[in-house]
Amino acid sequence: MTHRARTLDTQIRAYDGAALAEAAALIRAGEPVAVPTETVYGLAADATSEMAVARIYAAKGRPSFNPLIVHVSDLAMARRLVAVPPVAERLAQAFWPGALTMVLQRLPDCPVAQLASAGLPTLAVRLPSHPAMRALIAAAGVPLAAPSANASGAISPTRASHVLTSLGGQIPFILDAGPTSEGIESTIVRPQDDAIVLLRPGPVTAEALEAATGLPVVQPDGGEGVTAPGQLESHYAPSKPVRLNCPAPLAGHFHIGFGPGPCQRNLSAAGDLVEAAANLFAALHEADASAFAGITVAPIPHVGVGLAINDRLRRAAA
Ligand code: TXA
Ligand code: MG
Numbered sequence: 001m002t003h004r005a006r007t008l009d010t011q012i013r014a015y016d017g018a019a020l021a022e023a024a025a026l027i028r029a030g031e032p033v034a035v036p037t038e039t040v041y042g043l044a045a046d047a048t049s050e051m052a053v054a055r056i057y058a059a060k061g062r063p064s065f066n067p068l069i070v071h072v073s074d075l076a077m078a079r080r081l082v083a084v085p086p087v088a089e090r091l092a093q094a095f096w097p098g099a100l101t102m103v104l105q106r107l108p109d110c111p112v113a114q115l116a117s118a119g120l121p122t123l124a125v126r127l128p129s130h131p132a133m134r135a136l137i138a139a140a141g142v143p144l145a146a147p148s149a150n151a152s153g154a155i156s157p158t159r160a161s162h163v164l165t166s167l168g169g170q171i172p173f174i175l176d177a178g179p180t181s182e183g184i185e186s187t188i189v190r191p192q193d194d195a196i197v198l199l200r201p202g203p204v205t206a207e208a209l210e211a212a213t214g215l216p217v218v219q220p221d222g223g224e225g226v227t228a229p230g231q232l233e234s235h236y237a238p239s240k241p242v243r244l245n246c247p248a249p250l251a252g253h254f255h256i257g258f259g260p261g262p263c264q265r266n267l268s269a270a271g272d273l274v275e276a277a278a279n280l281f282a283a284l285h286e287a288d289a290s291a292f293a294g295i296t297v298a299p300i301p302h303v304g305v306g307l308a309i310n311d312r313l314r315r316a317a318a
Helices: 017-028 050-060 075-079 086-095 131-140 160-167 206-213 273-289 306-317
Strands: 011-014 033-036 041-046 069-071 100-105 122-126 173-176 187-191 196-200 253-257 294-297
Touching: 011 017, 017 033, 017 041, 017 131, 017 173, 033 131, 033 160, 041 050, 041 069, 041 131, 041 160, 086 100, 086 187, 086 206, 160 173, 160 273, 196 206, 253 273, 273 294, 273 306
Parallel strands: 011 173, 033 173, 069 122, 100 187, 253 294
Antiparallel strands: 033 041, 100 122, 187 196
16 A cells, blocks of 8 residues: 555535535645545546546555546546546446446547546446536536545545545545435446446346346456456455355344344334445445454345445445
8 A cells, every 4th residue: 555644634614605615725736635426435536637646545545556447527527537438428428427337448639647547448428417517517627537535445434424434634624515315325337339248237227227228238358357447356345254145143243234133223124225225335334343353244135226336335345
């Protein structure tokens, strides 16, 4: 992990006009700012500045080969950065603004820092729906590179307090607009003419992608793991052992439940997968901070957004 030298007095401010103006001024000064999106809190910085992007990597202690998602305010801004082929256009119509990220070819004159795509010829682009993130892009006037606002390899933040725990002292400012609604990071795809390559499962399901395009959703072939290095096997890792598919609590363990039954925290007592996704990272944070020596997690049905939940859980346990 990169040495993290900064010790800043991290401010948390409730989202309003004045806080937004301060956040935008920091972005223009090349500083990273934590801001909510509908998925998780992002650590946003001016995507067109190599220095600003470098500060994101430094604050997260992130391996520099791991490329970032660039957030835009509309499709027109995306078109100034990347080539948007017809399949991508269809996906944008169907899912933007929202929790879908597309990996597309950078234009020859793409103004985004090379560091944001970690030297790759492609760029991951997303048009988020959260009003705070959209207002910040508009106020800053530049696309914003933003990975999840947590130290590299740690659990993704769905509340301002999670960001403070993970990045306090490393960043100047957190814009607090309450818990995020989706709770799990965006779906990442690479659109092709004949198929949608699913690089990371997320709130936009494979079924929805197929329905919107009429194209099959396929898994990346072996080599693609290298081009989506964020898909590291161990990720979102709590500091204690995690055991998955435990139907019942285990002595000495913080049990994260799903559906009826005893537990320390239930992802969804009603067995609703969307509610479970929204609660997932908060439950992992709570379990991690608890006095229990280990964490157990109930089985999560492997359908719909359950695929994305199980993907994150498998990495948390790796
Ligand atoms: O919901 C989200 O996507 C959140 C919010 C803040 O937007 N962001 C997020 O970013 O999860 P991050 O950096 O934690 O994850 C970005 C993922 C990584 O797995 C990275 O490897 C992949 O996107 N990625 C970025 N650029 C890529 C590219 N050019 N090709 C393939 N994968 C890419
Ligand atoms: Mg992340």
